[in-house]
Amino acid sequence: MNYKIGVISGDGIGPEIVREARKVLDAVCKKYGHEFDYTDLLLGGASIDVHGVPLTEETIEQAKKCDAVLMGSIGGDAKTSPWYQLEPSRRPEAGLLGIRKALNLFANLRPAYLYDELRSACPLREDISAAGFDMLIMRELTGGLYFGARKTEEVDGVRTATDTLTYNENEIRRIAKRAFDIAMKRNKKVCSVDKANVLDSSRLWRQVVEEVAKDYPEVTLSHMYVDNCAMQLVMNPAQFDVILTENMFGDILSDEASMVTGSIGMLSSASLNETKFGLYEPSHGSAPDIAGQNKANPIATILSAAMMLRYSLDLDAEADAVEAAVRQVLKEGYRTGDIMAEGCSQVGTVEMGTLIAERV
Amino acid sequence: MNYKIGVISGDGIGPEIVREARKVLDAVCKKYGHEFDYTDLLLGGASIDVHGVPLTEETIEQAKKCDAVLMGSIGGDAKTSPWYQLEPSRRPEAGLLGIRKALNLFANLRPAYLYDELRSACPLREDISAAGFDMLIMRELTGGLYFGARKTEEVDGVRTATDTLTYNENEIRRIAKRAFDIAMKRNKKVCSVDKANVLDSSRLWRQVVEEVAKDYPEVTLSHMYVDNCAMQLVMNPAQFDVILTENMFGDILSDEASMVTGSIGMLSSASLNETKFGLYEPSHGSAPDIAGQNKANPIATILSAAMMLRYSLDLDAEADAVEAAVRQVLKEGYRTGDIMAEGCSQVGTVEMGTLIAERV
Ligand SMILES: CC(C)[C@H](C(=O)O)[C@@H](O)C(=O)O
Ligand SMILES: CC(C)[C@H](C(=O)O)[C@@H](O)C(=O)O
Numbered sequence: 001m002n003y004k005i006g007v008i009s010g011d012g013i014g015p016e017i018v019r020e021a022r023k024v025l026d027a028v029c030k031k032y033g034h035e036f037d038y039t040d041l042l043l044g045g046a047s048i049d050v051h052g053v054p055l056t057e058e059t060i061e062q063a064k065k066c067d068a069v070l071m072g073s074i075g076g077d078a079k080t081s082p083w084y085q086l087e088p089s090r091r092p093e094a095g096l097l098g099i100r101k102a103l104n105l106f107a108n109l110r111p112a113y114l115y116d117e118l119r120s121a122c123p124l125r126e127d128i129s130a131a132g133f134d135m136l137i138m139r140e141l142t143g144g145l146y147f148g149a150r151k152t153e154e155v156d157g158v159r160t161a162t163d164t165l166t167y168n169e170n171e172i173r174r175i176a177k178r179a180f181d182i183a184m185k186r187n188k189k190v191c192s193v194d195k196a197n198v199l200d201s202s203r204l205w206r207q208v209v210e211e212v213a214k215d216y217p218e219v220t221l222s223h224m225y226v227d228n229c230a231m232q233l234v235m236n237p238a239q240f241d242v243i244l245t246e247n248m249f250g251d252i253l254s255d256e257a258s259m260v261t262g263s264i265g266m267l268s269s270a271s272l273n274e275t276k277f278g279l280y281e282p283s284h285g286s287a288p289d290i291a292g293q294n295k296a297n298p299i300a301t302i303l304s305a306a307m308m309l310r311y312s313l314d315l316d317a318e319a320d321a322v323e324a325a326v327r328q329v330l331k332e333g334y335r336t337g338d339i340m341a342e343g344c345s346q347v348g349t350v351e352m353g354t355l356i357a358e359r360v
Numbered sequence: 361m362n363y364k365i366g367v368i369s370g371d372g373i374g375p376e377i378v379r380e381a382r383k384v385l386d387a388v389c390k391k392y393g394h395e396f397d398y399t400d401l402l403l404g405g406a407s408i409d410v411h412g413v414p415l416t417e418e419t420i421e422q423a424k425k426c427d428a429v430l431m432g433s434i435g436g437d438a439k440t441s442p443w444y445q446l447e448p449s450r451r452p453e454a455g456l457l458g459i460r461k462a463l464n465l466f467a468n469l470r471p472a473y474l475y476d477e478l479r480s481a482c483p484l485r486e487d488i489s490a491a492g493f494d495m496l497i498m499r500e501l502t503g504g505l506y507f508g509a510r511k512t513e514e515v516d517g518v519r520t521a522t523d524t525l526t527y528n529e530n531e532i533r534r535i536a537k538r539a540f541d542i543a544m545k546r547n548k549k550v551c552s553v554d555k556a557n558v559l560d561s562s563r564l565w566r567q568v569v570e571e572v573a574k575d576y577p578e579v580t581l582s583h584m585y586v587d588n589c590a591m592q593l594v595m596n597p598a599q600f601d602v603i604l605t606e607n608m609f610g611d612i613l614s615d616e617a618s619m620v621t622g623s624i625g626m627l628s629s630a631s632l633n634e635t636k637f638g639l640y641e642p643s644h645g646s647a648p649d650i651a652g653q654n655k656a657n658p659i660a661t662i663l664s665a666a667m668m669l670r671y672s673l674d675l676d677a678e679a680d681a682v683e684a685a686v687r688q689v690l691k692e693g694y695r696t697g698d699i700m701a702e703g704c705s706q707v708g709t710v711e712m713g714t715l716i717a718e719r720v
Binding site for chain 2: 091093097122123124125126128145146148150151152155158159160161162163164165166167168169170195197198199200201203204205208226227228230231233234235248249251252253254255256258259260264
């Protein structure tokens with residue numbers, strides 16, 4: 001089949017990890033007889049360098065014509081990038097938020113998985129990690145504090161800043177459905193995280209999630225306060241299957257959960273809208289300090305490409321093949337520096353990409 | 361000296377842990393020749409049982425007449441407490457938020473400390489905890505999402521809920537000053553946590569914190585995004601001295617930090633206003649499942665009483681004596697069930713209180 005893929009190389013290590021993901025996708029095309037037609041899209045620092053702004057209408061229009069977009073990492077080195085001198089609202093973050101909103105990517109899926117082979121990198125005590133864990137954070141991505149009205153003003157001569165956290169039932173319902181749908185394909189447990197003892201938006205959240213749950217009698221739903229969840233992720237991550245939460249809580253908890261796996265260089269993410277379209281990117285940042293040194297771990301991006309095959313292109317066998325290739329390479333003992341362990345062979349970004357591509 | 365202390369016994373294990381803290385304070389009074397005049401105050405479930413609401417004007421007025429308030433834990437068992445049937449806004453949480461606001465307790469101090477004797481309870485891998493850690497979270501407690509306008513309404517037939525996150529420069533300045541003042545007595549490092557790449561309130565926060573920092577040239581200030589902080593607390597908690605943050609982020613991060621120590625039954629907290637007045641309570645919850653069984657660890661409450669001696673009553677030597685007594689008891693190998701370890705002697709709530717009181 002023929003597919004149109006947008007590619008946002010991004011900043012820092014972005015270009016080099018995307019290059020390896022494309023290498024792996026090339027191997028998939030060859031093996032399965034597909035053709036991927038790639039379009040380069042500008043976002044973040046790369047867009048600022050060309051257009052002076054992190055996101056243009058052109059990028060949005062081009063993205064809309066694609067079946068999916070694969071992205072490296074956005075964001076630069078705060079100390080050296082000229083665009084860190086820009087007004088915050090014009091910085092690359094704005095590009096990221098802008099494209100999420102423009103493409104209506106409301107469902108952010110972030111798996112947090114403890115790899116058997118990488119157990120020694122897990123920051124938790126062995127008796128806690130022994131149970132293993134495999135969670136998926138379903139974060140609402142186009143609402144809440146990120147997109148509410150905000151203003152900074154002087155009130156009686158006192159500088160005052162306000163952000164607004166709003167959710168309506170439709171926004172909550174569609175993300176809750178996504179969480180339950182995916183739970184049905186996993187361990188059939190959804191833990192919805194909120195702060196319903198304080199926030200009105202959380203009380204509505206809880207109510208609507210309960211309503212949606214009625215259509216999924218097989219799924220066990222629980223509710224947890226966000227402060228408690230931040231604790232449980234450290235003490236007992238094995239209890240979680242799907243964690244469903246709003247935008248800001250999801251930002252915090254998904255980063256905590258990734259770190260708890262000890263393998264943030266391995267974790268992928270997908271941001272989906274109501275159609276099959278999605279934007280796929282590693283969970284980690286752009287690590288400008290190691291950019292261009294053939295040190296970055298491309299696996300998170302390669303696994304994001306696998307998610308793209310699965311969720312946007314319906315190519316399940318192909319996605320399985322990429323994931324199996326990654327596991328195979330780990331089993332054979334190849335590691336980039338970030339996940340290096342005794343008795344393993346350290347390889348660079350390019351070599352890791354090649355090894356995985358060869359095993360597809 | 362003569363002091364007036366308000367006592368909120370609270371719900372669940374509250375009454376029994378407060379009883380032990382008073383036993384220790386009695387020992388302090390005896391040794392140092394003070395007199396504490398205690399007034400019982402109703403809050404939370406106990407107030408609902410008597411008055412039908414979690415907080416009354418009477419409690420506020422009585423509290424204002426005290427030099428400090430010592431509190432157990434508020435909140436009941438969601439399954440069995442009749443007041444969990446109440447509207448959320450009338451529940452005990454509302455009492456807690458109400459008293460914070462009424463007494464202007466804007467500065468919440470939560471130490472998160474790795475006890476040498478309790479290292480084995482730390483959920484982190486040994487090579488991470490080896491460095492030890494000793495942080496203090498300074499959480500803003502009377503602003504932000506907790507106290508902004510909120511509403512739930514139908515907009516064109518769609519249920520919509522809104523909360524508001526507002527900070528003004530005065531609110532930020534006073535909590536920042538507290539953080540820098542306390543950093544001066546510690547390791548002279550403040551890490552201010554925000555989400556300035558997204559929120560206007562965080563951008564103002566960062567700006568005002570920078571302004572305050574100018575008056576503390578000896579203190580090293582850094583800024584960190586909240587999602588990154590949630591990761592750093594797991595990967596490298598030793599890097600932190602004072603963490604300064606707003607209300608909701610502080611709620612999440614301080615719970616995470618307490619859990620990372622592995623000793624949440626040991627961690628105290630203070631909520632202070634502009635004067636010497638403060639409310640002191642354990643960091644942990646009311647654990648209704650073990651209430652009345654002589655199982656609860658009273659140490660967090662005893663250490664909260666020590667903070668009270670130090671911050672509200674200016675009795676530093678007395679506070680030191682209580683803290684030393686706690687350490688002594690740990691060194692001698694006494695443990696409540698929650699921190700029990702091989703080779704130690706398990707004791708109950710009452711015995712632990714007595715052991716500490718005897719060593720003051
Ligand atoms: C860069 C930032 C605006 C972004 C967010 O907070 O959503 C990032 O942390 C993420 O999680 O993708
Ligand atoms: C009970 C709840 C309202 C409260 C809060 O969120 O402030 C609690 O979690 C705390 O940290 O004291």
